[in-house]
Amino acid sequence: MRKDVLIIGGGATGAGIVRDLALRGVECALLEMGDYCHGASGGNHGLLHSGGRYVVTDPPSAMECAKENAILRRTAPFCIEGTDGLFVSLPGDDPSFADPFLKGCKGSGVPAEELTAKEALSAEPGLSAEALRCIAVQDGSIDPFALVQANVDSAREAGAMVRNHCRVTDMVLEGGMVVRVKALDRRSGEILTIVPEIVINAAGAWAPQVAAMAGCEVAMGLDQGSMLVVDGRLCGHVVNRLRPPSDGDITVPNHTATVLGTTSRPAASPEDVAPSRNDMELLLRETSAMLPALRHCRVVRAYGGVRPLPGRGGRGASRTFSLITDERAGNLLSVVGGKLTTYRLMAERVSDQVCNALGARAGCRTRTEPLGPPADEAGGSVALARLRRKYGFKATTVSLADQRMLCSCEQVLRAEAQMVLAGPDALTLSDVMRRTRAGMGYCQGLDCALSLQELMMEAGGTEPLASLTEFLEERERGQALASGDQLRQEVLRRHVLQGVYGLGERE
Amino acid sequence: MTDHGCIKCGSCLRACPVLSDPNGTGFPGPRTVGVDVPRFPERGRIGERALMCTMCHACEWACPSGLEITGAMLQLRAEVSPGLQLPGHLRMRENVRSFGRAVRTEFTGWREEGNRTLYFPGCIGLGPLAAMTTTASSLLTALGIEHDISSRAVCCGSPLLKVGALAEAKVLQHRNMETLAAYERVITSCPGCTYQLREVYGVRAEHMVEVLKAKDLRSKVRGKWALQLPCHLKRGLSPWSAEALVHVLTGAGVDIVRLPVEDRCCGGGGGMLAGFPATARSMAHNKADTYRAAGVEGVITACPFCALNLGREGLRVLDVSEAVHAEKMR
Numbered sequence: 001m002r003k004d005v006l007i008i009g010g011g012a013t014g015a016g017i018v019r020d021l022a023l024r025g026v027e028c029a030l031l032e033m034g035d036y037c038h039g040a041s042g043g044n045h046g047l048l049h050s051g052g053r054y055v056v057t058d059p060p061s062a063m064e065c066a067k068e069n070a071i072l073r074r075t076a077p078f079c080i081e082g083t084d085g086l087f088v089s090l091p092g093d094d095p096s097f098a099d100p101f102l103k104g105c106k107g108s109g110v111p112a113e114e115l116t117a118k119e120a121l122s123a124e125p126g127l128s129a130e131a132l133r134c135i136a137v138q139d140g141s142i143d144p145f146a147l148v149q150a151n152v153d154s155a156r157e158a159g160a161m162v163r164n165h166c167r168v169t170d171m172v173l174e175g176g177m178v179v180r181v182k183a184l185d186r187r188s189g190e191i192l193t194i195v196p197e198i199v200i201n202a203a204g205a206w207a208p209q210v211a212a213m214a215g216c217e218v219a220m221g222l223d224q225g226s227m228l229v230v231d232g233r234l235c236g237h238v239v240n241r242l243r244p245p246s247d248g249d250i251t252v253p254n255h256t257a258t259v260l261g262t263t264s265r266p267a268a269s270p271e272d273v274a275p276s277r278n279d280m281e282l283l284l285r286e287t288s289a290m291l292p293a294l295r296h297c298r299v300v301r302a303y304g305g306v307r308p309l310p311g312r313g314g315r316g317a318s319r320t321f322s323l324i325t326d327e328r329a330g331n332l333l334s335v336v337g338g339k340l341t342t343y344r345l346m347a348e349r350v351s352d353q354v355c356n357a358l359g360a361r362a363g364c365r366t367r368t369e370p371l372g373p374p375a376d377e378a379g380g381s382v383a384l385a386r387l388r389r390k391y392g393f394k395a396t397t398v399s400l401a402d403q404r405m406l407c408s409c410e411q412v413l414r415a416e417a418q419m420v421l422a423g424p425d426a427l428t429l430s431d432v433m434r435r436t437r438a439g440m441g442y443c444q445g446l447d448c449a450l451s452l453q454e455l456m457m458e459a460g461g462t463e464p465l466a467s468l469t470e471f472l473e474e475r476e477r478g479q480a481l482a483s484g485d486q487l488r489q490e491v492l493r494r495h496v497l498q499g500v501y502g503l504g505e506r507e
Numbered sequence: 508m509t510d511h512g513c514i515k516c517g518s519c520l521r522a523c524p525v526l527s528d529p530n531g532t533g534f535p536g537p538r539t540v541g542v543d544v545p546r547f548p549e550r551g552r553i554g555e556r557a558l559m560c561t562m563c564h565a566c567e568w569a570c571p572s573g574l575e576i577t578g579a580m581l582q583l584r585a586e587v588s589p590g591l592q593l594p595g596h597l598r599m600r601e602n603v604r605s606f607g608r609a610v611r612t613e614f615t616g617w618r619e620e621g622n623r624t625l626y627f628p629g630c631i632g633l634g635p636l637a638a639m640t641t642t643a644s645s646l647l648t649a650l651g652i653e654h655d656i657s658s659r660a661v662c663c664g665s666p667l668l669k670v671g672a673l674a675e676a677k678v679l680q681h682r683n684m685e686t687l688a689a690y691e692r693v694i695t696s697c698p699g700c701t702y703q704l705r706e707v708y709g710v711r712a713e714h715m716v717e718v719l720k721a722k723d724l725r726s727k728v729r730g731k732w733a734l735q736l737p738c739h740l741k742r743g744l745s746p747w748s749a750e751a752l753v754h755v756l757t758g759a760g761v762d763i764v765r766l767p768v769e770d771r772c773c774g775g776g777g778g779m780l781a782g783f784p785a786t787a788r789s790m791a792h793n794k795a796d797t798y799r800a801a802g803v804e805g806v807i808t809a810c811p812f813c814a815l816n817l818g819r820e821g822l823r824v825l826d827v828s829e830a831v832h833a834e835k836m837r
Binding site for chain 1 (some may be wrong): 511512515516539543548549552556572666
């Protein structure tokens, strides 16, 4: 199969690039080894940066964030909650940080406004009464799965070939160029061969491995970060600590949960994501200093991600991205670094460069072309009210004839899973979960796993039992640190699924 | 809502009398309304079927995590009701606005004699069940409890809280408190009023069964009778109040048949009668069938809403005050 451009990696970066190129009329394909977002694009706290976090340490990143934040709110309103954000300092924090912060916001074009203590408490009633200074910014929360899926859908509509569960296994080089790329499609077990003009390596933490197939090297620092999902929305805003970037300095309300983040340690591999008990204690301690209600919250699960950072990584590494070329494979471009909020800008710059090389002259359209509609006012049930928020333009394809519930925690209709299963991307139960949110709630699949399995079999999905086991094991991994009510939940979940149904039973 | 201990065991769903009624399956259920939906920013768009709950507290009693599900559902109602326009609820609010009570007043035997005790029959007792109020008043007199029945007493506000009309309920409370200030003792017949007066007003109201339990009484009825233990008596006030009803009747010599369904909701509470009459009717109908099958003369209860809702099904339903005499009367 001949393609102008082959993109390897279906995170936000890859999906952004394939859409950008497809909208410019470039014939392109994207291959993703797992599901979209299975790396850092999914393993993050779902923050739409205002730029505030970087105004002091990394002003170019702050500037990019501020601009992209405004663009995404316009083009992808369905998957964004405009919660706004607060930066809060507490006793013991360096009091001299707030002034450079405000100055940095001004310099980087990040809209910011200092609130009085009274204003801060009235805006965010759960805020610690000890808060000293509070600066309001335009942070928001974003659903990365919905965002990336919308990019994939838009790229397909514009003619691109996009496939998940398709792992690149081999690259053939001739005369310093990649001439053939082979990939294994997990759906059919077939080997796919693509003959590309240009290959873009957007494999995130796996980029060095992909580059190595072409005999190239990509220097990258891998940095693990842990997060906690807490049930319920314990704050209305994104609440950040007003101090230099450090562990446990952010809480993000999103959907039915609040995500507490993050930590930082070197990661041994892209798969080295597991959070530790220390991480969990640290996150709870630090974030509850800002929001005291977090001392009594229900931690639904702990998860981690690996940040692929340029150079050696670490807290100090710049969050801007770089494009790496190597003469050993002249048509391979590796994209390194960057972050979710600026994915579109990265995609635009990479696409500009690619079009330049291809001699294509079409301009970028993603700055204005919508990815989805604004959330609507549908009512009658919470499930209906959320369809647009989850599926954007595709919300209308959910059949409303059967409004039975599949997942009660997240109020997901069976018809939503059916819509997803009828599409080209859902191969596993986890794929359905990432798109519908079924199984993401506090019962972690107890209520919906078997119904989901049933729907999957009805839809003729492949390997349903293996997929169920994989799904349950993945959910279980997030429960390794469960305590309190969540531990009671987990005991019941295992009793029912393992004890009664004998699923995923182990020695 | 945060820090809830729900483990998705489903006990509340199995206990819910609305969900198990063929006419109640449109109800999203206590777990969705009381536990899951309050976590969503879109909770305000849950829709009117969230109000299909009789506030019977059965879910709460069944919950192994001790969640206050009914309270959470009530809180959500306060948030969503202003946007909902159920005709029955609007009519009820209009009634309260125009004459102070939830239903039309039919009672005429007002007693405003400056007694120290006030008998507070509630809207149903002053409306469709005015005859019950007359009997209850005679019983109190026969027991030596001289009392007033004040025409100035208005709705306690409990039905308004069930439809989220918090401000209107507050106005009624102020009006009632002015009336109540003249009395030392308040006796009620409706467990809903009792709860409202006690827990919201902070007035030590006594329900009729609590007054009768220490008295010498004699049965006024023949044959076997079953019980309808009102939800708001047993699970709203306390299980001891429900036991008091049993003791009053057995002590008076009424032949009581105990049935497992006796404490299951009749469908008459929580705004269901006004908001979803078909469901209220269906629940009462199915319950009446069970009573008939047990071969009893009828049912004795201690709640005007139960009496009204079950009574429409052609079943003989008596209030406790209609089932007993004062010992000294003969």
